[in-house]
Amino acid sequence: MQKMIKGLVLIISFLLVFAGVYYAKVRYFSPGTLAKQKNIRYSNVPTVFIHGYEGNSFSFGPLLRRLERENVAKREMTIVVQADGKLTVEGKLKNRNDNPTIMVLFAKDVPDEITQSKWIDNVMRYLYQQKVTRVNLVSHSMGxxxxxxxxxxxxxxxxxxxxxxxxxxxxxxxxxIAEDTQDVFAYELTEQGPSGETPIYQYFDQAMxxxxxxxHVLDVAGDLKDGxxxxxxxxxxxxxxxxxxxQKHAQSYQELTVTGKSASHSSITKSTKVEKKLIEFMWKKTA
Structure with missing residues (x-):
């Protein structure tokens, strides 16, 4: 019995160490610069990643780690928005034409998109003060x-x-917007637009x-193909x-539908199909 307990303790300890190492790789920065790829367009324009409700480092961290490992974009900054909207900044933009990425984290779940949009504005104003004049923006769910x-x-x-x-x-x-319901809500989308309009859609319609x-806009959706x-x-x-x-108001508009198991709401940001499309949309050189 004691041997079994010791074995379980060793397994749990190993799993905790492994989880800690993986978290560190996702959450923190690695040294060095990128080995430039011929088909990638490099610049100092940061790409800012915004997670959704109940999101965390794992919402975009694995994707950002892969982008760096593949020498496409370099993790350079994490900005944590505190509950009062104040910012805690980790890392520094290094101006090395490494397609810098910035992960934005919210220390406390923001209950609505109105408040979260104000916190995003705080982030963007901070970046502007740091002489950043252009950005790209990637977001998930409520983000x-x-x-x-x-x-x-x-x-x-x-x-x-x-x-x-x-x-x-x-x-x-x-x-x-911020909470899952038991049934997936949907107004059918037709060639003329949605068959019904919720308050948030009406806001966008009036403010667009x-x-x-x-x-330039890329819109991504997931379809589990479960009906x-x-x-x-x-x-x-x-x-x-x-x-x-x-289509009416943006310079360009693209769509991507991810299907199957990798299309689930919590997994879609880790999808290789999404990664490939983001690289094409954000950084790929055009012929």
């Missing part, structure tokens, strides 16, 4: 709704110009004129609900 609200409400006033915006599984036409004119036309939390109809509005 996508908050990021778009930021672009419509705050962008342009002592903030960097957002050149490219990617929204992954963002509930643009949902009744509940304020979208930065030269912005729900959703990623288990957000319907494809909701994720793509702003299609006609983006």
């Amino acid at each position: 996508g709704v908050s990021s778009l609200r930021y672009l419509l409400e705050y962008a342009g006033n002592k903030t960097p110009v957002t050149e490219r915006f990617a929204a992954i599984s963002a509930p643009f036409n949902d009744l509940e 004129e304020k979208l930065p004119k030269n912005i 729900t036309e959703s990623d288990g939390s957000v319907s494809t109809h909701s994720a793509f609900a702003l299609r006609l509005l983006f």
Whole structure:
């Protein structure tokens, strides 16, 4: 019995050490610079990653680690937004044309997209004070709704110009933005637009004129192929609900649907299909 207990303790200890090492790799920075790839466009324009409700380092950390390992983009900064909106900054932008990435974390779950959009504005104003004049923006779930609200409400006033915006599984036409419901909500998306409009969609419809004119947009949705036309939390109809509005007001608009097990709401940011599309959208050289 004692041998069994000791064995279990050793296994648990090993798992804890392994988990700690993995967390450190996801959360913190590695030294060195990137080995430049011929087909990648490198610059000092940071790409800022915004997680959704109940998100954390693992929302985008694994993706950012892979991008660095593949010499596409370099992790250089983490900005933690405290419960009162104040910022704790880790790392430094090094101006090495390494496609720097910035992971934004919220120390306490933000209960609504209105507050989160204000906190994103705080981040962007800080970056502007650091002489950052241009950024790209990648977001997941409620973070996508908050990021778009930021672009419509705050962008342009002592903030960097957002050149490219990617929204992954963002509930643009949902009744509940920050919480999962038992059933996946969806108004059917038709060729003329959504068959019904929630308050958040109506807001975007009225405010879309304020979208930065030269912005390029990538919209990503997940479909588990289980009959729900959703990623288990957000319907494809909701994720793509702003299609006609983006097509009208953005410089360019692209869509990507991820299917199968990797399309689940919590896993989609780790999907290799999403990674490949982001690289193409953000950094790939065009012929």
